[in-house]
Amino acid sequence: MTKKYVSISDVKDYVGQEVTIGAWVANKSGKGKIAFLQLRDGSAFFQAVAFKPNFIERFGEEEGAAKFDTIKRLSQETSVFVKGIVKEDERSKFGYELDVTDIEVIGESQDYPITPKEHGTDFLMDNRHLWLRSRRQAAIMQIRNAIIYASYEFFDQNGFIKFDSPILSGNAAENTTELFETDYFGNPAFLSQSGQLYLEAGMMALGRVFDFGPVFRAEKSKTRRHLTEFWMMDAEYPFLSHEESLDLQEAYVKAMIQGVLDRAPQALETLERDTDLLKKYIAEPFKRVAYDDAISLLQEHASDKDADYEAIQHGDDFGSPHETWISNYFGVPTFVVNYPASFKAFYMKPVPGNEERVLCADLLAPEGYGEIIGGSERETDYNKLLAKIEEEGLNPDDYAFYLDLRKYGSVPHCGFGLGLERMVTFVAGTKHIREAIPFPRMLHRIKP
Known part of the structure; x- marks a missing residue:
């Protein structure tokens, strides 16, 4: 993957262009042939969207399905390189989103202790x-x-x-x-x-x-x-x-x-x-x-x-x-x-x-x-x-x-x-x- 990194805070300057973002997965959702990734890189948070048919069309049936499965299995705080095309989207709270074209896992994250649920103050301070x-x-x-x-x-x-x-x-x-x-x-x-x-x-x-x-x-x-x-x-x-x-x-x-x-x-x-x-x-x-x-x-x-x-x-x-x-x-x-x-x-x-x-x-x-x-x-x-x-x-x-x-x-x-x-x-x-x-x-x- 070509790695000319763009910070999330700067994606607005790259609408219509393909960029690579180094980030952590803050959250993930979706089902079937679509996956939504909430990404963060320290500068801001951002949403990336992956469509399975696009991966299959780009990489072929076997490799495309494998890459999409990688996205579906991503756990919270896994670090990734995400490549995609920046698109304006008024429905998104970020104003933009990334149409994912490729992904590479950098570092796995297993059993991240701070989940989206509520946690007590002492637990959060310990972590x-x-x-x-x-x-x-x-x-x-x-x-x-x-x-x-x-x-x-x-x-x-x-x-x-x-x-x-x-x-x-x-x-x-x-x-x-x-x-x-x-x-x-x-x-x-x-x-x-x-x-x-x-x-x-x-x-x-x-x-x-x-x-x-x-x-x-x-x-x-x-x-x-x-x-x-x-x-x-x-x-x-x-x-x-x-x-x-x-x-x-x-x-x-x-x-x-x-x-x-x-x-x-x-x-x-x-x-x-x-x-x-x-x-x-x-x-x-x-x-x-x-x-x-x-x-x-x-x-x-x-x-x-x-x-x-x-x-x-x-x-x-x-x-x-x-x-x-x-x-x-x-x-x-x-x-x-x-x-x-x-x-x-x-x-x-x-x-x-x-x-x-x-x-x-x-x-x-x-x-x-x-x-x-x-x-x-x-x-x-x-x-x-x-x-x-x-x-x-x-x-x-x-x-x-x-x-x-x-x-x-x-x-x-x-x-x-x-x-x-x-x-x-x-x-x-x-x-x-x-x-x-x-x-x-x-x-x-x-x-x-």
Whole structure:
């Protein structure tokens, strides 16, 4: 068989031509003298149709019948080379189909465990390496890819330089109770919670910088929004105010949503995602509400029918139900700004005239998806930062390099971190974050 391969996503460019596709058999149906193959090659899914009389006419009675029998015996996930003529077909959900003229089996698949029937979550997670092949999981990964691509494009267009931070660190960027600790040649080391501290050093050298990589949080949480290993997009930039930083973050989120609409429309269709909502989030300005005003709103609406959250007081941190209600109340992604310093990170700059509040913001996604970005203006004064580190009970020696940044030409600067998997979950419209990463690591899941 001549093997000039065409990807399924490109078959529309070959209508009326004979092509060869390398693919896996996702499903098979038919009876008698006709067989339907659902094929996938990673780029898309596609239907191929084989007619026994055509095979007999092409290859003769014996060989044609044998080739057609090969098609009839194909099992799920068998890999094949399929040769055929591309035809437009309005009846097909793909818009095109392949009239099969020849087939070659590459690799057999015996007793594939994930059949078209319903399976439990634990079973699917145990077989995650195979579950990824499903139409739904492939669509989510395509959306993840589109978000990553749009991120790099956005940062490049806005003058950012990619700056890599280490995964092993001798200090914590966030909560010290959520660190994964390991031995580093007799000294304690930690898996990175965030590249932020190192990224600030890069900012002082290169201006606008961003980092993208895995981070780790030893949170004993079993919610649909938590992973112990996830990917974070961090950015730091000098000479922007807190409000200008929010403008940048809003533009970034809109660019990612637009990137998915442009690059992965079929994936959104597969997931039955409401694209009108996504377009609304691009078209309308994001809301901005002060933390104290958000608390007052929650208290005011506590008796509403949709107020499925616990009572909350000024000074309390939000739980997931509070975040859900706030974002649903405004109907678009919503920045909650100026949280209490008491439960925010040590490096955040206080609100001028109010030391109890800090210049920070969490971006809450609507539809119940909660926080997707956390950012702040950073403290620039050496003595104030040192005092905050000591107040948190941290060892200043562990943060010597970070403090140094305030000694040699400190400047006003802001930054933020976006959790990739939370963004994927939001844009894809999935219910659980475990589907947003190829191999999720959760409280009780380290394999496969």
